[in-house]
Amino acid sequence: MRYDAVIAGGGASGLFCAAVLSEAGLSAAVVEPNRFLGRKLRITGKGRCNLTNNCTPAEVMKNVLRNPKFLYSALSKCPPERIMEWFEGHGVPLKTERGRRVFPMSDRADDVADAMARVCEKNGVEIIRAKADGVIVSDGTARGLVCGNKTVEADSVVLACGGMSYPRTGSDGSGYCIAERLGHSIVPPRQSLVPVTVEEDFCRKMSGLTLKNVTLSLYDASKPSKPIYREFGELTFFDFGIGGPLGISSSCFMDAEKLACKGYKLVIDFKPALDCEQLDARLLRDIKSSAGETVEKLLLGLLPKDAAGVVAERLNLDISSFSGNMTREQRFDIINMLKGFELTPTGFRPFDEAIVTSGGVSVKEIFPSSMESRLVKNLYFTGEIIDVDGFTGGYNLTIAFSTAFCAADDIIKKKEVEKWD
Ligand SMILES: Cc1cc2nc3c(=O)[nH]c(=O)nc-3n(C[C@H](O)[C@H](O)[C@H](O)COP(=O)(O)OP(=O)(O)OC[C@H]3O[C@@H](n4cnc5c(N)ncnc54)[C@H](O)[C@@H]3O)c2cc1C
Incomplete structure (x- = not known):
């Protein structure tokens, strides 16, 4: 089986990317070692999940500490409004609280993760319980993932492995090693919101x-x-x-x-x-x-x-x-x-107690309009693995969702072009 896209990481960003791709009719696989999808997402906002902030893209950028301008394009394509519409349209009614923080009406982070998992399941996204060890690259183009002694072939590869904070949720920094082996520079990770x-x-x-x-x-x-x-x-x-x-x-x-x-x-x-x-x-x-x-x-x-x-x-x-x-x-x-x-x-305090990781894959080596690597064709980065991080208030999940949408959008467009060629 060769997929249109394979995504390393079934967290906030990886799941959103897979859900959007699958809704456009593309075949996708998510490689995730955890038994549960969206493990970190399920504990966000003290179990209530502050999934975005009900504000404009410019205001999101003001609340992003490192490399806010890099997000301009992603936030234009997928602003908080669109994130809210997506979840409300998929059975998660939302409410806006103090500081324009958006939560599910149910106060249950599980509802946010389950909504994405449901879309993936309905549209046949394959969930592969494994850890990605590397990306298959030939002629400067990503062609799939290596997971132990198994390979998963795909036309596009998305690295959505998160950062290093709360490693017990699965984000153990292994995504940085995969990116580094492909020649990407890693801005030294450090704890933030800690x-x-x-x-x-x-x-x-x-x-x-x-x-x-x-x-x-x-x-x-x-x-x-x-x-x-x-x-x-x-x-x-x-x-x-x-x-x-x-x-x-x-x-x-x-x-x-x-x-x-x-x-x-x-x-x-x-x-x-x-x-x-x-x-x-x-x-x-x-x-x-x-x-x-x-x-x-x-x-x-x-x-x-x-x-x-x-x-x-x-x-x-x-x-x-x-x-x-x-x-x-x-x-x-x-x-x-x-x-x-x-x-x-x-x-x-240590990474175990940090809400986010600052640092990660250098934004200089990623096209901001698509999240595609400047070094390896058809390789994408989304979410916390990238060197962008925001304040509390739903900005970090906004980054995860909007970069995921941006990558998915580019992969979908490439497929459409292929169809006409
Ligand atoms: C306690 C806590 C509360 C938070 N609350 C909020 C909040 O309310 N609002 C907000 O905006 N942000 C919040 N955050 C931050 C937010 O959760 C993260 O920024 C967001 O989850 C990042 O999404 P991601 O998909 O990039 O990474 P993650 O959600 O961390 O997902 C990465 C996934 O990749 C998997 N993975 C890792 N390595 C590999 C590999 N090699 N192969 C395959 N899979 C791999 C992991 O198992 C994991 O499931 C909170 C964080 C914490 C720790």
């Missing part, structure tokens, strides 16, 4: 604490005047440092080498809605109204218990003392700490 370790030990005392409505800022330690990143939202403390939406987003703006030499500073504003003057007025009011109460009680009016304890410890405050006896300096110290709680980031 929790960050910090030097200060007191995070341990706040481990498990999630703070909503705080602001996190990231500064270059040598230029502390202008933040590199600042965002309002939710942050979680762990034994090792910080995570949660703000913590992982800040990781996208740090580089590992600079982290290792403590080149950044993270600053939490626990009370972003109040400026220092308003906060002072609030403290004075609280002190007055709670005559006879302790410093501990005063801090507990402003922060959760574990955070209040750490603030008191860092400021050397006697929490059992009478809050009315606090000096002006002590009050200002509290204000400064609430508005500027500093942490020193030291590193990233």
Whole structure:
């Protein structure tokens, strides 16, 4: 059997590519070692799958960190609107939540994966339970995949093997080795959207604490005047440092080498809605109204218990003392700490905990209009294997789906041309 296309990887991108190809009447095979298709997809968005963002292609590009312009063509062909139409048209009603994040109405990521798997099954896409080891190339043209001692022949080959994050879902970085052996350059992969370790030990005392409505800022330690990143939202403390939406987003703006030499500073504003003057007025009011109460009680009016304890410890405050006896300096110290709680980031947590991989197959060696390799004819790359990655908000799955559509579209067009030749 020779297929029109064979796809290495039955994740978000590979499945979408196979579904689109099969709907156009092309024969396709998906090579995937996992027993379940779309294994990572099924755990996305905490099991709810934030499958895209209800915004324009230009806005998607603003939320792509590495090589956004490369996606211009793919996003023009398959913008979020088209992704939404496809899933709604295949039995997955959607809803748009805060920040234009799109989820299935059912809140079930399985529904997204199952919709693509259903289309593939209905249209006879063959699922081959194997791992691809290499691409068969002759005369500079891809002709199929090698999977152990088996070969799968096809007119086009799509590498949709994902990155290296959450390797237990199957994306173990083997796609990079296959691409590299074909002469492609690999931009060194690193974790992105990953929790960050910090030097200060007191995070341990706040481990498990999630703070909503705080602001996190990231500064270059040598230029502390202008933040590199600042965002309002939710942050979680762990034994090792910080995570949660703000913590992982800040990781996208740090580089590992600079982290290792403590080149950044993270600053939490626990009370972003109040400026220092308003906060002072609030403290004075609280002190007055709670005559006879302790410093501990005063801090507990402003922060959760574990955070209040750490603030008191860092400021050397006697929490059992009478809050009315606090000096002006002590009050200002509290204000400064609430508005500027500093942490020193030291590193990233491992790939097992990273939402995405930054780096991958160099975009310089891929045609942006088709996702076809510039080095090997009829070889395509889609999804996270490419050196593009985005923020949280459904942008990474948007990249996976739109690059898959773009490749499928090119393969379909080539087949149409062949028919007329
Ligand atoms: C916990 C978590 C939550 C996330 N939540 C979101 C979210 O809500 N919204 C969002 O936009 N993004 C989210 N992401 C990111 C998103 O899941 C990925 O960017 C996306 O899945 C990438 O799709 P892909 O098809 O390129 O790779 P994958 O989905 O990783 O699929 C790659 C597939 O290739 C297979 N494979 C690997 N090597 C080979 C080989 N040699 N041969 C054959 N098959 C191979 C793997 O088994 C895997 O099934 C999340 C990621 C994680 C880890």
